[in-house]
Amino acid sequence: MPPRLDLIRPHVQTLEPYTPGEQPEDANLIKLNTNENPYGPSPQVLRAVKDAVDDRLRLYPHPTAEPLRKKIAALHDCSPDNVIVGNGSDELLALATRAFVEPASPRGNRERQTIQYFTPSYSLYPVLAAIHGARNKEVPLTRSFGIPPAARLAQRGWLPKAALNFVTTPNAPSGRRYRTSELRKLCQTVQGVTVLDEAYAEFAPENALSLVQEFDHVIVSRTFSKAWSLCFQRVGYFVGPESLIQALHRLRDSYNVNGLGQIAAGATLDDLPWYRENIRKVVEQRERLAKELEQLGFRVVPSAANFLLAAPPARSGDAQAWHEEFRRAGILVRHFTGAAVKNYLRITIGTPEQNLRVSEIARRLLAARTQGRKH
Ligand SMILES: Cc1ncc(COP(=O)(O)O)c(C=O)c1O
The missing domain is CATH 3.40.640.10 (Type I PLP-dependent aspartate aminotransferase-like (Major domain))
Incomplete structure (x- = not known):
């Protein structure tokens, strides 16, 4: 049957819906793209x-x-x-x-x-x-x-x-x-x-x-x-x-x-109280991950939330490429294309193990890129 666009208000036909963060099917991906809490309900x-x-x-x-x-x-x-x-x-x-x-x-x-x-x-x-x-x-x-x-x-x-x-x-x-x-x-x-x-x-x-x-x-x-x-x-x-x-x-x-x-x-x-302890852990981990990424050369915006906005080091590839490489390495983060943020990745704070994985992968990708430039 042909679509009945004539039944839909012209205004609605032109609307661009909100783009939510991806909810991946692959349960093995470490999901740090939509600012969910790494800890479940009590x-x-x-x-x-x-x-x-x-x-x-x-x-x-x-x-x-x-x-x-x-x-x-x-x-x-x-x-x-x-x-x-x-x-x-x-x-x-x-x-x-x-x-x-x-x-x-x-x-x-x-x-x-x-x-x-x-x-x-x-x-x-x-x-x-x-x-x-x-x-x-x-x-x-x-x-x-x-x-x-x-x-x-x-x-x-x-x-x-x-x-x-x-x-x-x-x-x-x-x-x-x-x-x-x-x-x-x-x-x-x-x-x-x-x-x-x-x-x-x-x-x-x-x-x-x-x-x-x-x-x-x-x-x-x-x-x-x-x-x-x-x-x-x-x-x-x-x-x-x-x-x-x-x-x-x-x-x-x-x-x-x-x-x-x-x-x-x-x-x-x-x-x-159970949740306040989780919040404390997320905040502690946020500060720790920020420091680790900064040590690797990322520019990290001081955060008061449960995520970090971090720009990869200069000459290490653009944020979109980093986003894809993180994904290939099993970590899903968010990349936005808006002018003010396109050079950044937004990384939700995960469990200590997940955050450690983020800094490990970042270190590995950076080393691979630096190697790549030398040869
Ligand atoms: C700034 C901000 N406001 C509101 C929301 C919506 O939250 P919810 O509809 O889950 O309460 C979000 C979700 O990511 C958000 O980032």
């Missing part, structure tokens, strides 16, 4: 999920994830009314787009139709803007992935009245952190809703949750995917001013978070 969490696999599966889960929202609120010392849980934080970022941004039209206020974010940052943001038919404003970070100082922001085209700002902090894909004082100044420059996307905050020495108390236009986004080892379950949440959170509740699907996900996330919050 035994207590696994037990809670297994115990919930019973006759309950025929019932709908809690529509607003209330028991989980109460636990998140207790963790962050706020009210459950300040919390919305999503099918991963990705869902909530999409809801924010729909709630706060007008689709682009020749009439109306352009800034009300604009989503603003720094580049490089999370590559989902432009996709969300495109899906919604919104305008997007990309503002480059500095060469070292810093937020330009307030005086420079205007020069770079930063819009004080964009309807929605996404700020990845710590930044992805660089891992660079921003101080709360710096983020506070940034929030003061904008009037639109500002989502501080803290997907990796638990690996950083500081987070910006306190800014939710200070501003009525600031939301913090968190996920159970990274520090809490639950990518598979798809649970994320926003903490923000009640009026903004209630607007998002109006848009979400009736049962947007699956029941086992709610149970897994709730059990996680009952077992935090």
Whole structure:
């Protein structure tokens, strides 16, 4: 049968979907490409999920994830009314787009139709803007992935009245952190809703949750995917001013978070010490791998996340070639083609054994390349 493109909105026909990191079939590959946690959920969490696999599966889960929202609120010392849980934080970022941004039209206020974010940052943001038919404003970070100082922001085209700002902090894909004082100044420059996307905050020495108390236009986004080892379950949440959170509740699907996900996330919050120890190990390993790669001549961006952005040594081949050679050697890392990051590899922190393998392979590849140049 010929495809019925005439049934699909022209706008949708031209959309480029988000490119997720590869989920390889080969279980022998060391998978360091999507910033998953090398440590699994705690035994207590696994037990809670297994115990919930019973006759309950025929019932709908809690529509607003209330028991989980109460636990998140207790963790962050706020009210459950300040919390919305999503099918991963990705869902909530999409809801924010729909709630706060007008689709682009020749009439109306352009800034009300604009989503603003720094580049490089999370590559989902432009996709969300495109899906919604919104305008997007990309503002480059500095060469070292810093937020330009307030005086420079205007020069770079930063819009004080964009309807929605996404700020990845710590930044992805660089891992660079921003101080709360710096983020506070940034929030003061904008009037639109500002989502501080803290997907990796638990690996950083500081987070910006306190800014939710200070501003009525600031939301913090968190996920159970990274520090809490639950990518598979798809649970994320926003903490923000009640009026903004209630607007998002109006848009979400009736049962947007699956029941086992709610149970897994709730059990996680009952077992935090176990996870804090894993986070400590990841941070320790991050610092160690960074040092080892630097000793080999890589340029490594100081990271406050569970990954490193590292540029291979000069004259050792381009990052794309390194990516392929790592893969042939059994390690999957991520390479992005954007101008600011194309010379780098993004390497998720794995177990100590996996990280050791990364530096061993890097040393071996480097030696082979140096040999190759001599002959
Ligand atoms: C910066 C950032 N934000 C949000 C997410 C989405 O996380 P999830 O949808 O798994 O909660 C990711 C995932 O990699 C991310 O890197």
